[in-house]
Amino acid sequence: MKPTRSDQVASFLRCFAVQGSWNYRSLVAGGLANAMLPLLRRIYAGDPVRLRAAVERHLEPFNGHPYLCPMAVTALARLEHDGESPERIDRFRSALRAPLGAVGDELVWATWRPFCLLLSITIFWLWGRPWVAVGVFLLAYNLGHIWLRAWSFRRGWTEGLGVGKDLGDPPWARVVPWITSLNLLLIGSAVVLVSWLVAPDTLGRWGVALALAAAALLGYARPALGERLAAGLVLAAPVLLVLLGA
Amino acid sequence: MPIAVYRIDERLLHGQVVVGWGRRLGIGFYAVVDDRIARTAWERDLYGSALPAGVDSFFLTVEDAIGELPELEGRGDIGIALTAGTAEMRRLGEAGLLVGQEVNLGGLHATEGRERLLDYLFASRDELQDIRALGDLAGSVSARDLPGSPRIGLRRLLKTVERARP
Amino acid sequence: MSELDLSLGLLAALVACGAALGLDAVSWPQAMISRPIVAATLGGALLGDATSGFLVGAVLELLGLGHTPYGAAVYPETGPAGLLAGAGLAAGGGSGIGPLLVAVASGWAIGWIGAISIRMQRSLNERLLAGGGLAAPAKKLERRHRLAMVLDALRAGTLTAAFALPIMLLVKLADGISTMEGVVAASALLLVGMGLAGGVGAGVMRRRATDPLLLLAGGAIALAMIVTGR
Numbered sequence: 001m002k003p004t005r006s007d008q009v010a011s012f013l014r015c016f017a018v019q020g021s022w023n024y025r026s027l028v029a030g031g032l033a034n035a036m037l038p039l040l041r042r043i044y045a046g047d048p049v050r051l052r053a054a055v056e057r058h059l060e061p062f063n064g065h066p067y068l069c070p071m072a073v074t075a076l077a078r079l080e081h082d083g084e085s086p087e088r089i090d091r092f093r094s095a096l097r098a099p100l101g102a103v104g105d106e107l108v109w110a111t112w113r114p115f116c117l118l119l120s121i122t123i124f125w126l127w128g129r130p131w132v133a134v135g136v137f138l139l140a141y142n143l144g145h146i147w148l149r150a151w152s153f154r155r156g157w158t159e160g161l162g163v164g165k166d167l168g169d170p171p172w173a174r175v176v177p178w179i180t181s182l183n184l185l186l187i188g189s190a191v192v193l194v195s196w197l198v199a200p201d202t203l204g205r206w207g208v209a210l211a212l213a214a215a216a217l218l219g220y221a222r223p224a225l226g227e228r229l230a231a232g233l234v235l236a237a238p239v240l241l242v243l244l245g246a
Numbered sequence: 247m248p249i250a251v252y253r254i255d256e257r258l259l260h261g262q263v264v265v266g267w268g269r270r271l272g273i274g275f276y277a278v279v280d281d282r283i284a285r286t287a288w289e290r291d292l293y294g295s296a297l298p299a300g301v302d303s304f305f306l307t308v309e310d311a312i313g314e315l316p317e318l319e320g321r322g323d324i325g326i327a328l329t330a331g332t333a334e335m336r337r338l339g340e341a342g343l344l345v346g347q348e349v350n351l352g353g354l355h356a357t358e359g360r361e362r363l364l365d366y367l368f369a370s371r372d373e374l375q376d377i378r379a380l381g382d383l384a385g386s387v388s389a390r391d392l393p394g395s396p397r398i399g400l401r402r403l404l405k406t407v408e409r410a411r412p
Numbered sequence: 413m414s415e416l417d418l419s420l421g422l423l424a425a426l427v428a429c430g431a432a433l434g435l436d437a438v439s440w441p442q443a444m445i446s447r448p449i450v451a452a453t454l455g456g457a458l459l460g461d462a463t464s465g466f467l468v469g470a471v472l473e474l475l476g477l478g479h480t481p482y483g484a485a486v487y488p489e490t491g492p493a494g495l496l497a498g499a500g501l502a503a504g505g506g507s508g509i510g511p512l513l514v515a516v517a518s519g520w521a522i523g524w525i526g527a528i529s530i531r532m533q534r535s536l537n538e539r540l541l542a543g544g545g546l547a548a549p550a551k552k553l554e555r556r557h558r559l560a561m562v563l564d565a566l567r568a569g570t571l572t573a574a575f576a577l578p579i580m581l582l583v584k585l586a587d588g589i590s591t592m593e594g595v596v597a598a599s600a601l602l603l604v605g606m607g608l609a610g611g612v613g614a615g616v617m618r619r620r621a622t623d624p625l626l627l628l629a630g631g632a633i634a635l636a637m638i639v640t641g642r
Contacts, residue, residue, distance in 0.1 A: 016441040021560035023537035024365050024484065025356040030541045034557045037550055048548070055547035061355050063483060065261065066442055095283075095292040098259045101483065102296035105261030109480045110269065113444065120449055121470050125637070130453045130466035138450065142443050164288065168295030177299070181626055187477070188630020189637070194470050196638055198512055262482040353483065365531070366484045392485050394478060 002081065003042040010038035011077075012153050015070040027063040032072060039077040054080055057089065063097055065104020067148045072096055074156030075163050082160065092161060099167040107172060108148070115179050116141040118186035125193045248319045249277070249327050252344060252384070255352035256330045258283075259296040259303070262352065262392055267326060268301070270393040274323025275302040279311040279334055308334050312341040332369070332376035339383030349380050351389040351403075363403050366391045374407060418503065418580065425458055426499060427573045433491030434568015438481075438530070439561045446491035448472035448519065452498030465498030468515045472497060475520060488523025489530055492572040496522055496579045504583030514586040518579045526571055533567050536560075 003011070014035035021030035033055050040058075044051035064072055075096065079089050120137035124130060155166045250271055255263060258278055267273065276297065283289045284305045294303045306314055315327060315338070329335045332354075338344060353366050360368035367389050369377065377400070380387050387400040433454075437446040444450065449469035456465015472494055479487035497519030504511040537560045546553040 017439060017557070017561060019442070020439045020564070021537045021541055021557045022438055023534050023541060025538045026541060027355070027484070030537070030546075030553065030557050030560070033547075033550075034554055037554065041550075051550070052548045055550050055553065059541070059546060059553070061357075063257065063260070091289065092292075095289045097257050098293045099296040101257065101260035101262075102264035105265040105480070105482050106298055109261075109482065110265050113447075114477065117447065117449060117473050121473070124466055124470065128463070130456070130462040133466060134450050134453050137447070138443070138445065145443065161288065164292040164295045168291065173299060184623055184626035185630035185633065187474075188627040188632075189634035190470070190474060190630075192631045192634035193637070194467075194474060196634075197467060198471065198509060257483070260483065262485065266480070266482045266485070365486075392482060395485065 001042050001045050003039045003077070007038045007042045008074075008153075008157075011035055011073060012070065012149070014038070015073055015149060015153065018069040018073075019066050026059060026061045028066070028069065029059050029062040032062050032069060032076075033058040035069070035073045036077055039074070040080060043077065043081045053086070057086060058093075060090075060093075062093065064100030065108060067108055067145060068100045068104040068152045070149050070153035071156035071163055071167075072100055074153055075160050076156075078157050078160035084161075096163070099164065103167050103170065107170075107176060108145075111176055111179050111183065112144050113141065114183050115186070116144075118183060118190050121190045121194065122186060125197075248321050248323065248325055249315065249347070250324050251350045252327045252329075252335060252338070252347055253350040253352045254329055254332055254335050254354065256354055258328050258330055259293050263326065263328065264296055264298070264301075266392040268298075271324055271326075273301065273326055275304065275318065275321065275325040277304045277306060277311065277315060277318055277325060277327040279306050279308055279315075279327060279329045279338065281307045281334075284310070308337050311338060312343065315343055332373045332380070336376040336379055336383070339380055344380070344384035346385040349384040349387045351377065351387070352391055361407065363406050364389055364398065367403075369407075374404075378404070418577065422458060423573070423576060426455070426495065426576050427569045429454060429458070430492040430495055430572025431565040431569030433495055434489065434526070434571065435561065435565040437489060437491050439564045446489075446494075448476070448490050448494035448497070451491050451494030452501075452519070455495040455498030455500075456502040457498075459499045459502035461502035464501045464512075468497045468501045468512060468519065469494050471512070471516050472519050472523075475516070476523070486527050486531065488520065489526025489568075489571075490523060491526075492568050492575075493519045493523035493526055496572060496575055499576070500579040500583040503580040504586065510586040511583045514583050515579075518575075518582060522571070522575050522579070525575075526568070529567050529571055533560075533564055536563065 014031075014037075018031035018035055019028050020034070022028055023030070036058055037055070040051055040054050044054060058076065062072070072093070076089065076093060079092060084092075116137050119140065120133045123136050124133035127133070151171070156163060159166060250273075251267070253263065253267075257263075258280070259276060263276075264273075278284075278293060283293060284307045290305045293305070297303055304314070304318065311327075318325060327338075329338070335344075335349060339349075351367055354360065354368050354373065355366070356362070356368045360370045360373070362368050377387065381400045389398040389403055390396070429451075433446045433451050436443060445454075447469075449466060449472075452469030452472065453462050453465040456462045456468070459465075472490065476488060476490065479485075481487055497515045500518055501511055501515035504515070540556045540560055541553075546556065
């Protein structure tokens, strides 16, 4: 039986908690199966044996970007609805982990989230109002966030096995390289602006801002070294301060 | 070294690899060595859709990879070679492709019959044998999920297994 | 040094916020209220100084650029950490680099302690979902899934409760070091600088030869903004 509108709404809302039972054995599978349940219950209405088999199938390890997991939820439900063989569903499920993780990580964690955060820092610099900056971040970020969840939920059911086409040429493909470049500009600027804001007048803010920007470029050239040094030094800070300042 | 890392990761092309490693190393191409995927068009399409524009992917059977990976070494950019399991990587090693190369254990997840080495690395007895063999066939073997994570050497990994056994 | 004024009501508000922020990061709904700039501004606002909170949040953001939740990667938990760093700086009431740095360092440290607690939570989730019978009846799966989320919120709330007071006292101590000049200020700045360097170095992409140039251009634009007073 085809899932109703209310089944779809229930499933979509559950997608927001897809990582709710994240664990090292099955990763997000618990959340995936939980989000699929309203759809599976309708698809296998009156057939508890096949419902149970389907839920068990989707409790097998799965991972993907949480905002694109709705695509897995509906694409897999579509395959169940269309009566595809369990073997084909399993293979599709395995292959789907790759683009759902990579495309989502690239788009959201590496591009959209830093962009909104860096934009927020710039806005704080320009207007000096923390809640305006935070508000712009939350609004801009979540417009993208919720749109992506809704898009992936819809496309998953429509395309089923063919979601690779959508993921290979997604609506954001042309915008991402621009945002990525913009992010580099914003990072360069944020490092200087934040350094300027935290630098004490006693040292001469010009020297400080330039020195910090140079340090950031050094970090760019040798990330592993920069990261290790940064972590060590920052954690040692309270001790250093007490020793030197007391 | 155009192929910077030979990675064993059953998820193959996913976020950690494409974004985590790809961005850090400036990866230009991925060579996925997997018999089944190389022969199935829709699976190739689905895995290929994981890559950003401008990054190339090659899906090769193990046999083809033995001939073609050395050719890919001649490209001007940096790449990562991936296998989903240890057996395929061992075959690459036995063909002499891994001499002086770094083999990275990036992700084998929990299934029946596998024991835990790390949060992201579980292995069966057969897989452990492959990993031991890779120690002789490759320049170095270590576990690391992301470039910024600690690198855990083969000796330490094997000690973990020995300690866990009664 | 002024008195540290932390009522039970305020502590309860911090713990409730910490729980909600901790839940947001991974479990539900991932609206990113758990990011340091949001969490630290909230923490600062609760203690009466949202601006200080935002600033410490901004430093933590840049510091953590390279720590992204790819797959099963371990990364600092930013919600309770940002909240407490922001609250700590606001409560400390200091304006110098010392309190800011201690707040950042505390946030960074709590972030990693949070990461350890998340790892424990994930192992517990493994047990919650282990064994058969989850699918029949499927209600059991739904119950266990919800329980995992409740435990995640409790975990984050407990973390916040445990560190709220120590962080505020620590920042307060740094505020006692009232004038910071010469070697001390330079050392403190070096820490922030290296932090930013590490974050930026690990966080940005390096696919094209023009990438470092864009980074430099961004820095130049910022300098121009400073010069022109914007």
